[in-house]
Amino acid sequence: MKQASTAKTWQIPTIFKALALTWLAAALLLAQVAAAQARPESFADLAEKFSPAVVNITTSTTVAQSAGPAPVIPDGSPFEDFFRQFRDRGEGNGGPRPRRSSALGSGFVISEDGYIVTNNHVIESADEIIIEFYEGGELEAKVIGTDPKTDIALLKVEADAPLPFVSFGDSDTARVGDWVMAMGNPLGQGFSVSAGIVSARNRALSGTYDDFIQTDAAINRGNSGGPLFDMDGKVVGVNTAILSPNGGSIGIGFSMASNVVTRVVDQLQEFGETRRGWLGVRIQDVTADVAEAMGLDIAAGALVTDVPTGPAADAGMLAGDVITSFDGVKVPDTRELVRQVGNTMVGKTVRVVVFRDGGTKTLKVTLGRREEAEGAEANMDDEDGSGAAPEPQTLMGLTLSPLDDELRGQLELADDAAGLVVQDIDLLSEAYEKGLRAGDVITEAGQQALMTIADLEGRINDAREAGRKSLLLLVRSNGQPRFVALTIEDE
Numbered sequence: 001m002k003q004a005s006t007a008k009t010w011q012i013p014t015i016f017k018a019l020a021l022t023w024l025a026a027a028l029l030l031a032q033v034a035a036a037q038a039r040p041e042s043f044a045d046l047a048e049k050f051s052p053a054v055v056n057i058t059t060s061t062t063v064a065q066s067a068g069p070a071p072v073i074p075d076g077s078p079f080e081d082f083f084r085q086f087r088d089r090g091e092g093n094g095g096p097r098p099r100r101s102s103a104l105g106s107g108f109v110i111s112e113d114g115y116i117v118t119n120n121h122v123i124e125s126a127d128e129i130i131i132e133f134y135e136g137g138e139l140e141a142k143v144i145g146t147d148p149k150t151d152i153a154l155l156k157v158e159a160d161a162p163l164p165f166v167s168f169g170d171s172d173t174a175r176v177g178d179w180v181m182a183m184g185n186p187l188g189q190g191f192s193v194s195a196g197i198v199s200a201r202n203r204a205l206s207g208t209y210d211d212f213i214q215t216d217a218a219i220n221r222g223n224s225g226g227p228l229f230d231m232d233g234k235v236v237g238v239n240t241a242i243l244s245p246n247g248g249s250i251g252i253g254f255s256m257a258s259n260v261v262t263r264v265v266d267q268l269q270e271f272g273e274t275r276r277g278w279l280g281v282r283i284q285d286v287t288a289d290v291a292e293a294m295g296l297d298i299a300a301g302a303l304v305t306d307v308p309t310g311p312a313a314d315a316g317m318l319a320g321d322v323i324t325s326f327d328g329v330k331v332p333d334t335r336e337l338v339r340q341v342g343n344t345m346v347g348k349t350v351r352v353v354v355f356r357d358g359g360t361k362t363l364k365v366t367l368g369r370r371e372e373a374e375g376a377e378a379n380m381d382d383e384d385g386s387g388a389a390p391e392p393q394t395l396m397g398l399t400l401s402p403l404d405d406e407l408r409g410q411l412e413l414a415d416d417a418a419g420l421v422v423q424d425i426d427l428l429s430e431a432y433e434k435g436l437r438a439g440d441v442i443t444e445a446g447q448q449a450l451m452t453i454a455d456l457e458g459r460i461n462d463a464r465e466a467g468r469k470s471l472l473l474l475v476r477s478n479g480q481p482r483f484v485a486l487t488i489e490d491e
Helices: 014-036 044-053 080-092 258-271 288-294 334-342 405-411 453-465
Strands: 054-063 099-109 115-119 128-133 138-140 142-147 152-156 179-184 192-203 212-215 227-229 235-242 253-257 282-285 302-306 322-326 349-356 359-366 393-395 398-402 420-425 441-445 470-477 480-487
Touching: 044 054, 044 179, 044 227, 099 179, 115 235, 115 258, 142 258, 152 258, 179 212, 179 235, 212 235, 235 258, 253 258, 282 334, 282 480, 288 470, 288 480, 302 480, 322 334, 393 453, 398 453, 441 453, 453 470
Parallel strands: none
Antiparallel strands: 054 099, 054 128, 099 115, 115 152, 128 138, 142 152, 179 192, 179 227, 192 212, 212 253, 227 235, 235 253, 282 302, 302 322, 322 349, 349 359, 393 398, 398 420, 420 441, 441 470, 470 480
């Protein structure tokens, strides 16, 4: 039997194997060193390239001065004639003269034709805005539009030649630990550069639409309105605020994310004002006990507490619905829903998925404009009234009575308001811990309207039969609705 032929096998000497392993180890070590030294050797190239687009902003405001108390001059004092002449001269000119108040801030040019972005608080109430350029020269700016909700303002200067400008980057790509560079006019000292890293993302301070990048790059007063650059020279944030016990930088600064700023700037440039979408609901977060009471698998979404007249009401949304998806994007909580709605174009028809009665329902909502809706009073009393009330009864630590005309008058409620009013509350009860107080009105239980105490007892029994440990109540405190889940005691 002929043996099959085999290919030649090259034997690598042991010494070459060792060399190969050494080279491999050295290459890996160099790669690790390079990764550890990701910090640039210098920020000088970035600073030199983009600093011409960063500006100092000086504002002045006329402030009326009060006369203040007149100095007391003893009779016969050698200064009596002097002060009398000084006072007469002021009164002869129409009283105390107004004074000029100045403020300093930063900004940056975003187009060659002179559009400049800064913070609203830098230029708010200013009579005059002067832009000082890095390479010299000054120009007076006019305000195109402002947005106090994000503290962004858009200015415009008229220049004889195209201006150097910078571009916005995608703030969503910024990661914690990335290097960033801040430019501006700290404490009025003139152009300055500081560097640091992204310390945190998606910070919220006090605004409805807050999305701040937190950084340890030094930011001080006067840096407000200046740009925060990534290492590609793109603006990923507008330096806005610091957290400090003494007014100086302690390494906790906040820059409004560029993806928020660009939407605002685009609207200010086009309309001179913002135009945010409006859904027309009152909402609260879904807590774990609320989710359990409603039969939700996870505590996520936005729970609708009230649906006044508006787009959501027109689309058939109801109090007690949980919004789980808006325009194809999942809704984790109320803050994210507010941002999603606000960033959506006014007049757009969107699909809103809600959880209702153990299942999901898709509604088509045509968004209104938030700015037009703000300040409108909502109709807080949609429930029907009922007849005379029996004696108060105590359930779940609450002493309850159905609303009657006398109670409606005492609580200043509408004539058709209905529900159970909390007459008294056990201070050791779960209801008290969750904020219920005497005078609150419970209008729904288990997402069904309440007219009598028997209705509430029926909802409790229904929840027990369904194997639920808690019951969801819709409570109105001082007219404001909110949902509260209370534990059902065993029989």
